[in-house]
Amino acid sequence: MTDTPPMKKCAHRTRRSSDVSLSATGASTPSNQQSVKRRVSAASSANEKKKQKRNSYEPKKDQYIHPYDHIFHWSDRKLNVNSYLGVKSLRYSGADIKLEEERIELAAEAVVKENKEFVDKEFATLFPDDNSDDSDGDYRLSDDEDVADDENYSDSEKYFEKAKYVPLTFTVTGETKITVPTVRKPYETTKMRFVEPLTENVYRNDQLQLTHYPQFDEFPVDDLDYDAVTAFLHRTFPNGVHGSWRNKFETSDEMFYKTLMAVLPGTKNLDLLYHALFNIFPSYDALEEVPKMFHRLHKKYSNGKVDSEILELLDSLKDPMKTKSLPYFKKFPFDVKYPDTRKNFIVRYIKITEEACSENCYLHDDELATRMKGFFDHPDSKELTLCILKSTKRQYSDFLNTLLMRDDKDVVKNFCQTAKLFPKDSCASWFKKLLDSASASYIDAMAFQQKSYARRMENFRHAQKEDKKKRREQNKGEEDKYEDYTTHCDHLGPCGPGVKNCPCKRFCTVFCNCDFNCNRKFPGCECPPGKCQARQCPCNEMDFECSELTCRQCLEDDTPELSSCDNYVMTKGDLKKIRVGKSSIAGNGAFLEEDVSKEEFLGEYVGERVSSEEGERRGIFYRLNISYTFALADSGDVDAMRAGNVLRFLNNSDEPNCYIKYNYVKGDLRIGFYTLKAMKAGEELFIDYCYKPDDAAMFFNVAPCDRVPRIKDDIPIKEEKKKNQTKKQKK
Numbered sequence: 001m002t003d004t005p006p007m008k009k010c011a012h013r014t015r016r017s018s019d020v021s022l023s024a025t026g027a028s029t030p031s032n033q034q035s036v037k038r039r040v041s042a043a044s045s046a047n048e049k050k051k052q053k054r055n056s057y058e059p060k061k062d063q064y065i066h067p068y069d070h071i072f073h074w075s076d077r078k079l080n081v082n083s084y085l086g087v088k089s090l091r092y093s094g095a096d097i098k099l100e101e102e103r104i105e106l107a108a109e110a111v112v113k114e115n116k117e118f119v120d121k122e123f124a125t126l127f128p129d130d131n132s133d134d135s136d137g138d139y140r141l142s143d144d145e146d147v148a149d150d151e152n153y154s155d156s157e158k159y160f161e162k163a164k165y166v167p168l169t170f171t172v173t174g175e176t177k178i179t180v181p182t183v184r185k186p187y188e189t190t191k192m193r194f195v196e197p198l199t200e201n202v203y204r205n206d207q208l209q210l211t212h213y214p215q216f217d218e219f220p221v222d223d224l225d226y227d228a229v230t231a232f233l234h235r236t237f238p239n240g241v242h243g244s245w246r247n248k249f250e251t252s253d254e255m256f257y258k259t260l261m262a263v264l265p266g267t268k269n270l271d272l273l274y275h276a277l278f279n280i281f282p283s284y285d286a287l288e289e290v291p292k293m294f295h296r297l298h299k300k301y302s303n304g305k306v307d308s309e310i311l312e313l314l315d316s317l318k319d320p321m322k323t324k325s326l327p328y329f330k331k332f333p334f335d336v337k338y339p340d341t342r343k344n345f346i347v348r349y350i351k352i353t354e355e356a357c358s359e360n361c362y363l364h365d366d367e368l369a370t371r372m373k374g375f376f377d378h379p380d381s382k383e384l385t386l387c388i389l390k391s392t393k394r395q396y397s398d399f400l401n402t403l404l405m406r407d408d409k410d411v412v413k414n415f416c417q418t419a420k421l422f423p424k425d426s427c428a429s430w431f432k433k434l435l436d437s438a439s440a441s442y443i444d445a446m447a448f449q450q451k452s453y454a455r456r457m458e459n460f461r462h463a464q465k466e467d468k469k470k471r472r473e474q475n476k477g478e479e480d481k482y483e484d485y486t487t488h489c490d491h492l493g494p495c496g497p498g499v500k501n502c503p504c505k506r507f508c509t510v511f512c513n514c515d516f517n518c519n520r521k522f523p524g525c526e527c528p529p530g531k532c533q534a535r536q537c538p539c540n541e542m543d544f545e546c547s548e549l550t551c552r553q554c555l556e557d558d559t560p561e562l563s564s565c566d567n568y569v570m571t572k573g574d575l576k577k578i579r580v581g582k583s584s585i586a587g588n589g590a591f592l593e594e595d596v597s598k599e600e601f602l603g604e605y606v607g608e609r610v611s612s613e614e615g616e617r618r619g620i621f622y623r624l625n626i627s628y629t630f631a632l633a634d635s636g637d638v639d640a641m642r643a644g645n646v647l648r649f650l651n652n653s654d655e656p657n658c659y660i661k662y663n664y665v666k667g668d669l670r671i672g673f674y675t676l677k678a679m680k681a682g683e684e685l686f687i688d689y690c691y692k693p694d695d696a697a698m699f700f701n702v703a704p705c706d707r708v709p710r711i712k713d714d715i716p717i718k719e720e721k722k723k724n725q726t727k728k729q730k731k
């Protein structure tokens with residue numbers, strides 16, 4: 001788990017292994033429950049703070065606006081999209097949501113009615129002589145059956161009454177009273193388990209809504225309290241359980257789209273609209289995904305008559321996949337996404353406006369008019385082409401970032417508008433600074449040479465030393481933790497933890513989009529082949545696997561069969577021959593199928609790469625059975641429950657023959673398994689899970705059926721047991 005305290009005894013060779021352990025996430029020991037709660041409450045207070053901060057958001061003049069800041073957030077923060085609709089942004093309350101819901105419900109009812117009429121008409125043409133005779137196999141309910149159906153099933157309360165499962169209200173210790181929507185006990189089904197084989201981690205989103213209730217018969221107890229488990233699930237998933245709440249309108253995509261189009265013209269606040277939509281149609285993905293889906297549906301169902309106003313509106317909503325709310329989306333192959341990473345400039349086009357904004361407008365400046373000529377592609381052009389150097393001066397960077405890094409757009413349509421946001425200088429003066437930072441041709445821009453490796457390494461080490469000093473003062477000597485190096489930066493100007501636009505906390509990597517001479521960019525190593533296992537190798541020192549983007553020499557002789565670099569094993573995806581067999585300790589285990597030597601790489605522990613929060617949620621189910629989750633400090637979890645490789649079968653031992661070492665591969669933290677000694681084929685492999693005593697007691701000594709939480713409480717069961725015992729004694 002993310003905040004696992006120092007482990008009892010750990011054979012890991014990793015220097016900072018205390019950050020990580022095979023997670024016993026969700027184990028139902030009291031201490032663990034408390035820690036989950038603590039984490040939840042800490043997270044919620046942090047969220048509250050974030051929310052407050054967002055609500056008080058007022059873009060200041062002069063403020064750099066990062067592209068992500070324009071992305072739609074689920075808050076009542078003021079958004080440009082509302083001004084597009086010609087109304088002011090509104091803050092909203094519960095009553096506002098209710099009103100909005102009513103508006104949507106009306107529209108949805110109309111769409112459903114229209115659809116029903118359409119279907120009826122279709123049927124009428126298909127079966128013009130139909131007189132409800134089902135003799136030809138076309139079964140239709142008789143009038144009587146229709147009534148019975150209505151009476152028994154249309155009203156959910158009556159339905160539940162009939163089924164003897166009524167909604168239950170109860171108080172969870174120390175928490176608020178909640179009403180639990182009841183579910184019917186599912187039919188008996190056979191268990192189905194399979195694991196998808198993986199060769200590398202796959203990134204998974206947070207699943208904020210549970211897609212379906214679990215098969216309760218999977219839980220190995222007879223007296224399981226279904227209602228309590230249901231309540232627990234509702235508390236665990238922020239967006240509830242699919243289909244269990246107000247899912248009044250189970251509709252098709254098309255009907256959902258029609259409802260949206262019906263309500264959109266009267267919309268005063270998009271935040272509110274989406275919030276209410278989600279309340280009514282919870283089955284339509286998580287809250288964060290609705291805007292994206294809206295875009296997709298519009299493209300699909302507008303029948304070629306794409307409404308440009310709507311599209312513009314949708315564009316302004318942006319793709320929430322890019323936001324930080326879904327932490328792992330940002331990690332998709334950025335080395336492909338940013339192929340220009342190694343270049344030191346960006347290209348932008350500036351549209352020359354027709355009207356001057358003021359007396360000090362750049363359009364009135366003769367000197368600038370002459371300079372501009374050098375940036376036109378041809379004499380009649382109305383757009384300047386600029387190659388802007390990323391290493392622009394700090395004094396200019398706020399302005400240039402706001403002007404050029406917005407909306408991922410290449411063309412700046414209104415220079416004066418941005419200049420107005422920075423009134424400390426005139427429009428003409430900002431334009432001059434823009435031209436100062438740019439070249440007119442790629443060739444000129446490329447002419448800036450990359451500094452030598454030795455120079456870059458020297459700058460890097462110096463910057464790291466300075467940072468470390470500062471951190472030591474701030475953290476009072478606390479040990480460095482593993483960090484997430486996939487937050488690559490993408491801005492102009494210098495980098496660093498104190499710099500507004502730079503998300504890189506510790507240092508930049510080759511995947512960052514900053515200038516190639518950036519002082520904070522890790523330059524890789526220059527070791528000869530086969531020498532990178534030594535701690536003297538800068539990559540090894542940083543727990544980074546060598547990369548062909550930074551390290552030239554060690555990978556020079558690399559072939560698909562044989563790696564010339566010994567710090568490249570996980571990138572290559574090497575895996576020793578290992579089979580699954582009956583363990584000498586518990587359940588299945590992993591056995592060698594070839595001889596290995598000491599300190600040999602066995603393979604990477606792969607699975608679904610999820611956020612720590614998602615790991616916690618999944619852990620709630622795993623505590624009922626078995627856990628395959630590895631926690632990676634603050635970088636999330638690797639869960640091999642549903643997908644993984646053979647290394648998921650390694651059991652725990654206090655005398656392990658393998659150990660774990662964590663390495664960054666392409667900036668992402670990954671788990672490597674290594675041997676502690678030479679071994680022969682046939683031997684079973686073990687690692688030390690580094691569990692806390694509570695977790696060990698839970699997962700190693702307690703049968704799964706005894707781990708099941710009886711939230712409604714144990715008392716009736718205990719009393720039942722006592723009664724039985726006294727009966728027996730009497731006999």
Ligand SMILES: C[S@@+](CC[C@H](N)C(=O)[O-])C[C@H]1O[C@@H](n2cnc3c(N)ncnc32)[C@H](O)[C@@H]1O
Nearest residue numbers: 586587588626627628648649650651652699700
């Ligand atoms: C990653 S799995 C290991 C493979 C597992 N034995 C199987 O059959 O799939 C971890 C689970 O194995 C079991 N386990 C591992 N080491 C154990 C040990 N030393 N004693 C008891 N159970 C153990 C626990 O149930 C634990 O949650």
